[in-house]
Amino acid sequence: MITFKGVHKWFKKLHVLNDINLHITPGEVLVVCGPSGSGKSTLIRTINQLEPINDGSLIVDGMDLSDKKTDLNKLRAEVGFVFQQFNLYPHLSVIGNITLAPTKIRNIPKKEAEEQAMALLTRVGLAEKRDAYPLQLSGGQQQRVAIARALAMKPRIMLFDEPTSALDPEMIGEVLAVMKDLALSGMTMVVVTHEMGFAREVAHRVVFMDNGVILEEAPPEDFFMRPQHERAKQFLRQLLTPMQCECP
Amino acid sequence: MLNYTFNWSIITSGQYFDWLVTGLLTTLKLSAVSIVLAFVLGLLIAVMRMGHNRPFRWFAHVYLEFFRNTPLLVQIFFWYFGSYKILPTFINDWLNETGFEFAAAAIALTIYTSAFIAEDIRSGVLSIPKEQMEAARSAGFSYLRSMQYIILPQAVRITIPPLVNQFLNVAKNSSLAMTIGVMEMTYQARQVESYTFRGFEAFTAATVVYLALSIIITALVNIYNEKVLNAHKAA
DSSP, X not given: OEEEEEEEEEETTEEXXXXXXXXXXXXXXXXXXXXXXXXXHHHHHHHTTSSOOSEEEEEETTEETTSTTXXXXXXXXXXXXEOTTOOOOXXXXXXXXXXXXXXXXXXXXXXXXXXXXXXXXXXXXXXGGTTOOGGGSOHHHHHHXXXXXXXXXXXXXXXXXXXXXXXXXXXXXXXXXXXXXXXXXXXXEEEEOOOHHHHHHHOSXXXXXXXXXXXXXXXXXXXXXXXXXXXXXXXXXXXXXXXXXXXX | OOOOOOOTHHHHSHHHHHHHXXXXXXXXXXXXXXXXXXXXXXXXXXXXXXXXXXXXXXXXXXXXXXXXXSOHHHHHHIIIIIHHHHSXXXXXXXXXXXXXXXXXXXXXXXXXXXXXXXXXXXXXXXXXXXXXXXXXXXXXXXXXXXXXXXXXXXXHHHHHHHHHHHHHHHHHHGGGGGGGTOOOHHXXXXXXXXXXXXXXXXXXXXXXXXXXXXXXXXXXXXXXXXXXXXHHHHO
């Protein structure tokens, strides 16, 4: 479904992705974690080409992204993206946010798109908010609308870039529940997150990155119980017991 | 001491009243045409200025600098006296039949104002967080479509206060059209004064009309902002 082969990316002199090789199969849920600045957000953003790659090959859903002729708009319509800061369209109501892309890109009639949107809103538990505006909603509600908006395009892959990092602790659960439900439905998902509970319970595989390199790639039980690299061990220790950080 | 007796009836009835009314109608027509065209053209120039196409960007840049930095009166004279020499005959003939003065004034007002509107819209677009463009692009919208559905509707909303200013400027600047013989409000007020020596009454009438026009434009835009754009909800 998604294949990275020897992918490199630089921001000026900074080597943000260093020889990434990764294969994601249909229906797989992959969690990407690592310290900040490790390149995990850049990695997920290359999958829908919000960040272009400088070297190597990247094939997403049969489309070769290093080929200049690949229609990026077509690719992006097939790949849902959920942002840390939700990025809902503030000038449109909830239902307007969800139906915009289906009606304008897929040319689905408005009525049909609205019925679909209502089904999705019901699925994320926000049917009664259809006419609300984004800024009237809590962070957790906004993120659930953002997930419904991405799903409305019937994507074949869903990407999540730290979807719960901007949320109050009380709201993280409702978003993770929606994501878990989606994973169980068989969606191919790549999730950048620090929610280790979610990784342990839902992910099929966990990737640990540091300095643009994939250091570990393992099923969650192996990653959490038997991390191989010292950097990964340190990361997990700090994540699980942040008060005992080994600060210099 | 003041030995001038006001005679308001001269402008509230009869022939002179009719002149002022036709002047008002011409001012309304000229302002409305120029506002609509300047807004559309301003949007277009703003998009060109911010787009990725180099020749378009360059053209928009020159356009903005040129028309913002030359006096409107000179531009009106240019279109009225200058363009006549370079336009093909059939266009001149057509313009003569449809009212060349009006067309020249409308073109000058439109182009002049569009440059200011483009800059206002551009600063509105620049104030929209870049994540909005990312969200739109990641949904599969092209750059232009993202602008059309996501960025510009938000930018225009932010731009409404400066846009109102530009619309008011059009209504007031339209009075310069009298210099090339467009029979608008100021022209007619001047006519009334010439015929009656009632300058105070005539220009008071013109002043009141411009003031009322400005207040009505402001009110209309505010109503549009509240009712149609739901500004209070979308913040």
